[in-house]
Every structure is written in C-alpha cells, then in structure tokens.
Amino acid sequence: MAERQYPADPAYGALRLFGRWLGARYARSTSLTPPEGAEDVLQGTIVVGRRWSLAVGVVNTLAPDADLGWEAARAAIEQRLDAHGHSVLVWAPRRAQLPSAEPGLSEIMRSLDAANALPDGRLELRRPVNLYLRRTAMNGSVITVLGGLSAHWAQFTSRVPGSFQLNSDELLRLPSSPEEREALAERIVLAAQQPDVDDSLTIPAEDAWTANTLEDGGSCVLGTPKPENDEWSSSLRRNLRALLRKAAPMLASPADARALVVLGASTYAEEEKLSWALRGMDPSLYAGYDILAVVTDGVVKPILQPGRGALPWDEG
Numbered sequence: 001m002a003e004r005q006y007p008a009d010p011a012y013g014a015l016r017l018f019g020r021w022l023g024a025r026y027a028r029s030t031s032l033t034p035p036e037g038a039e040d041v042l043q044g045t046i047v048v049g050r051r052w053s054l055a056v057g058v059v060n061t062l063a064p065d066a067d068l069g070w071e072a073a074r075a076a077i078e079q080r081l082d083a084h085g086h087s088v089l090v091w092a093p094r095r096a097q098l099p100s101a102e103p104g105l106s107e108i109m110r111s112l113d114a115a116n117a118l119p120d121g122r123l124e125l126r127r128p129v130n131l132y133l134r135r136t137a138m139n140g141s142v143i144t145v146l147g148g149l150s151a152h153w154a155q156f157t158s159r160v161p162g163s164f165q166l167n168s169d170e171l172l173r174l175p176s177s178p179e180e181r182e183a184l185a186e187r188i189v190l191a192a193q194q195p196d197v198d199d200s201l202t203i204p205a206e207d208a209w210t211a212n213t214l215e216d217g218g219s220c221v222l223g224t225p226k227p228e229n230d231e232w233s234s235s236l237r238r239n240l241r242a243l244l245r246k247a248a249p250m251l252a253s254p255a256d257a258r259a260l261v262v263l264g265a266s267t268y269a270e271e272e273k274l275s276w277a278l279r280g281m282d283p284s285l286y287a288g289y290d291i292l293a294v295v296t297d298g299v300v301k302p303i304l305q306p307g308r309g310a311l312p313w314d315e316g
Contacts, residue, residue: 013220055255073098092223093172
C-alpha cells in the first residue's frame, strides 16, 4: 500500500463519497480503482456490480483557494484523525480557522467523538464558540449582526429594548435543528434585557461542522479559507469553465458510462452555488457525461442523471 500523504487530496475524498452515493442510489456494489491526476482534476474508475465500469472525472474548485497555512492545518487534523482510527470526511464551513496545534486538535477529536447523527447519514460536530452582544443606544428595537448570524437578523427585530450590535464572527454554521436555532435566538433576546449589556455580554453558542463516515481508511478535511463575495463568485465561474475543459479528455476513456463530479465549498449544502453556475454554462461542456453531480458540505447532489433503465447496470 502506498504511503499516506498529507494533506489528502480533496478530489479523492469527493470521489469516495460519490462512490458510496452511487452504490446506494443503484443498489449495487461499487469498488474504486486507483485514480490518476492531482490538485484540480482527478480521473478514476468505479466498478459497478463487479461488471460495469463508470469513468469518473472530479473537478476540484477548492484548489485555487488553498494557501500554505490552510494546507498545513488540514494535514495536522488529518494526521490526528488517522492516528485516532477515524475514517471520515470533515467539511469545515467557509472561512473556518482550522487548528494546527493544541488545544485545537484535541477539541476536533472530542467534537467528532460526540458528533450527532443527522437523518441524511451525515455527522454534525459541535465546537464551542462565543457571541458578543452590546447595546449601542437606548432607542429603537434592532440588532445589527456581524458574522455567521447576519442572515438571521430578522429573528431579533422588534424584540429587544434598544439598539444592539451582535458579533457572531466565531459562529460560521448553525446546527441543523430548528429547535436549537430558535433556542439560540431566545438566548440572544434574553441577553439583550440584562442590565450589564451596555458593557458587552458573552453568549455561548456552538459552531456545527459536518462529516461523513467512510469506514475504509484515511480521513480528509475539505473547505476553503476564502469568504463568499462577488469576486469569489466571478472567479468560481471562470475556474469552473477551465476545469470542465481540462476534464474533457477523459470522455475518450473506454467505459460503460461516464460521470462528472464537481467539488465545491458551501457552508450549507442547500445554499451551494455550483448548481446554478453549471446550469448557466454552455451545456456542451458536460454533454458527454451520463451523470453530473455536485459534492459539497457532505452531500452528493445530482444535477443530471438518466432515468431508470438508461444505464447498463439498470438491466443486469
């Protein structure tokens, strides 16, 4: 067996997750042959039902965002995960600060050991963070929110005695439970009623990361240190078109069917931007594939897939 390399290739992690989704989707056994390529384009073959071959190209839109510090932290976490016997994909929220030393590495391990199982099969890791609330004026009834809760400011409107500023920069991803989200909103509203809020109050919260259990050895951390903004969105579209062209030669590979997997960053799978970016492109860039899927936040989202009976293993 080849020596384990750190940090792991995110495209290979996406390929492994796609293989699991494929087997469950078609109720067939799947096995993955050693892939080829590196960094932004990876080509592999999934054997379906021990008989048919699916050529899979993975384009990694995360690659241009990585920097030396991010990659070093990914490597440190993956080494610790492997040393503890885990085999997981850990999806860090966008612009997360990855720990590369103690006590952060041990906190990641404790979060994974105590992770909750979500209904869709993913794990949810909880990491303690703090929110900071301060009253800025006695009049009004509004909270100005910075950070991860900025999209949820309407939950606090007209519910607080005065004007406030809430710093939620440490909170990147909310728990999936609606009840927990509501409970956090209630804690913030109650904190705004405390007499010492003029001097800033610290409100404990939990940052929720997602993970997939692989069970076949080796872990990988996926994500991006870059924030989502207009500049990033424009570069994503340019990069995606270039990657699709770079992956095109794999269409000539002999196979019973072909798939294209696009790996990207998204704090929440339901808010990913890759689907609309792909649909807005020239469809000839991916016309030769039987399956087109996006992988982000631990979820495989099929964009194009044939109906039942169209693929060779449907008939076997």
